[in-house]
Amino acid sequence: MLQEKTVISLMKNKTVSDVRKRVWYSAWKKLKPYAFVAPALVIFLVFSIYPAFRIVELSLYHWNLVSPAKDFVGLQNYVNLFHDPEFFETLRNTILYTVLTVGLSLSLSLFLAIYLKNDTSVNRFLQRLIFSPYIVSLASISFLWLWLMNSDVGFLNYVISLVGIEKVDWLGNPHVALFSLVLISVWKTAGYNTLIVLASLQVIPKHLYEAAALDHANQWRTFHKITLPMISPTLFFITIVDIISSFKVFETIQIMTDGGPQNATNTLVFAIYEYGFKFYKIGYASSIGVVLLIMISIFTILYFRGLANKVHYQ
């Protein structure tokens, strides 16, 4: 293409400088897209890709963050990690937290979305109301709920005392604390998820429901065979994104429970923070980071696989 153009312009008795200009122009045309993405690419490489590799590298050392010397220990950190019962407790907490948060948030938002599907002014108001927690920062939310869940003067205990239930030590009881955190997370994410599910419900063509009505489908059949399959790509998306973000839970734990009581709310990211910045065991913290990285990668791959395989209807 380029040569052809060059020849043509030569044939037209163009000067050499014209030809040179033309060559430069076509080179610039090819490079232009790369030039535009370059800044973003650089930031991405420096702040995302490099740290990821760096974590893998650091996990092979003993290092206390400040000393100039790092001891290469090979896979020793991983060996220690997999012999550490506390790590498995952390892993268990993370997974339990994730399963509960995602499961509850998803079912609640599906329920709410169907309930709020009709476009009335009351429903629009309710949509905004349940969405509002999402725009508040997690730190503020944590402080808010710290008060609500206070075992002596908290609002929650006041409410349950009205119906005659005994006081609950929401954050101090090791059997309850993790569930309290799940409650907060569901409260925060359900509204956002509801809006997304709602949007996907509203794009289902109305005539499908009419066809189903003429096809003798009852409500459950209609939901199970038409609504659910139609919104399944959205549900899949929310599930994966929520799983990944639940894996990374940190703020509420840091502010509300500090991983306690008795390690009951210690999760992977909180453990990374503690080992790295409280105990200065950077290598060990990094190895936990690598485990988390792998877990998240698995779900990310699943997500993109799922996206590619999803049926593209119509």
Next chain:
Amino acid sequence: MSEIVFSHAKKAYDSKKTVIEDLNLVISDGSFTVLVGPSGCGKSTTLRMIAGLEPLSAGELVMDGQRMNEVAPEDRDIAMVFQNFALYPTMTVRENIEFGLINKKIPREERQKLIADVVETVHLAEYLDKNPGELSGGQRQRVALARAMVKKPKVFLMDEPLSNLDARLRNEMRTELIELHKRLQTTFVYVTHDQTEAMSMATDIVLMHDGVIKQIDAPMKIYNDPNNIFAAQFIGTPAMNMFDLKKYSKQNNIPAQAKYIGFRPSRVHFTDEAAVSMDKMDFQGRILTHEFFGSEIIYRLQTDCGILSLKTFHKEELPLDMEVQVYVARKDCYFFDEKQNRVRCS
């Protein structure tokens, strides 16, 4: 027997928007009735009222002598083919066809048999396990038909089912629908805005405009004997020529109440001399445009009365801007009164 009767049916979405004021219509059993009219005329609403997808605001709908107003759509023994087919995108062709049967709790063996029968009729056997997304427009259309047919309904409702197909396929499907109707002998109620579709398929045409029925008749009858200007101009292409009689100076033998004169473009003929006969109306004009359609040519002429269309099967092509003399036989003229209703000469 499945005669459908609307008496004083009214449909209003809210106090401001009344689609249909007072509809009285009898759709006879076994007919291929086509509801035709421009968009917004209430034809789809009428169909959806039969289906039970839109409740009547007032009046009564009776099918088979039984009041239907309160009967749920699924209990009306009807099947509907939607404009965009409304196939369930997440189900295969088989599941689409089977869905209604499963809901009706029809045993598996019987379902298999019904499906096998119906897919053979619409030539879909090899596509049973495909998703609608993988099919062409014509194939989806067939699936929609199969889904309707498999229920063996008493009434088929079709809402512009051919409008999403290309021209060639549309012609093909038209023939197939006519054959299907002949074979099934059930009542078809078909909605379209395309008068050609109405003319070619219907046994009865219900011509609607602004929620009012303008004429109900067989296609040839409505074409040859329109009751009003709307019917005269909506049916037939190009539309019937329509002139205000005030502009036509040579008033000979015209009914007293007549205000408008109309005649079909195909009835206009070129001539060399000015007509003097009492049974001819003549016009002088200049050729504005000509369109070729293979067998015929359509000219548009600028005359003193207005623009006049003329359809001729002559092979030779007349040049633009040529001054020509045309006439139409007195017997081919239609007259309409002030209210645009037909004035029939005794």
